[in-house]
Amino acid sequence: MSDSPIPKKVLLFGATGVIGKDIVKALVDAKADFEKIAIFTSPGTAESKKEKLDALKAEGVQVVLGDVNSEEDVKKAFADYDTVISALGRNVILTQIPLLDIAEAAPSIHTFYPSEYGTDIEYGPESPNEPPHQLKLKVRKHIRENIKKLNITYLVTGPYSDLYIGKLAIAPQAGTFDVKEKNAVLCGTGDDPVSFTTMGDVGKLLVAALKTPQTEPVRTLKVNSFTATPHEILSEFEKQTGSKWDVSYTSLEDLKKAEKKAWEEKSPIATVFTLRRIWTEGGTLYETRDNGKIGDPPLETLEEQVKKAVETEIPGFQSGRL
Known part of the structure; x- marks a missing residue:
């Protein structure tokens, strides 16, 4: 046509x-x-x-x-x-x-x-x-x-980075980045890439x-803004806050178990577990993205998104200094 x-x-x-x-x-x-x-x-x-x-x-x-x-x-x-x-x-x-x-x-x-x-x-x-x-x-x-x-x-x-790169209080075992506590829970191995869009x-x-x-x-x-692993996101948080964080992991197997239990219990957060399992399994990755088909508009970066997340948790934050 x-x-x-x-x-x-x-x-x-x-x-x-x-x-x-x-x-x-x-x-x-x-x-x-x-x-x-x-x-x-x-x-x-x-x-x-x-x-x-x-x-x-x-x-x-x-x-x-x-x-x-x-x-x-x-x-x-x-x-x-x-x-x-x-x-x-x-x-x-x-x-x-x-x-x-x-x-x-x-x-x-x-x-x-x-x-x-x-x-x-x-x-x-x-x-x-x-x-x-x-x-x-x-x-x-x-x-x-x-x-x-x-x-x-x-x-x-793909997933909204604003809702991933930050604190997930309702289900931290599904992955969270807690700026105030300098604590992160990473899904999978931490090296599983996810393509995000702000x-x-x-x-x-x-x-x-x-x-x-x-x-x-x-x-x-x-389309998407950037692709990053949980480890890369954590590294950016540590860089911008000037601190090493405490880190734990929810393996893909444990994520699946939590997902199954949430659906069996008809939990309102069951969808959270399913989506994060899909992302950890690579369900946001493509050989090519289509940004170029629509003019490749300038988009936000991982660094900018982490800075927003830190500023939200700590008003007055300046990158690299608390």
């Missing part, structure tokens, strides 16, 4: 969520490249997060109020835009299926970005069996079987993808 139309009128769902905030920031930073940027949100969210939404309005972002589960509200919103970006959270991923169907029928919509940011749900033969992937896999199946008109981009970023870079990479014409109706972009 020939190059698809370039998105110019963008509507974002999930703008106030975990990754949505970084996506909307990147869109605002690149607003000169778009005719219109808007977020779709409920009246309740508009009221409870009024200050944040007012700040977005001041930046030129339009706020469309409605019920995401109302076909009438969604149809009305879609009439003014050509591109839909979903940043809906894991617990409401299936809401995308009716959104896709409405977008497919909407005359103005030509492009849709499902909420795919994170671990690759079709990485290998075992991927269809992973519990955290099931809802996203249902969305992909629906797209394959029912969506014919829309241009689809899956932006696969949350800010997710937004930058998405904007870069929006600005790059599609040459096929469905594309999967496997």
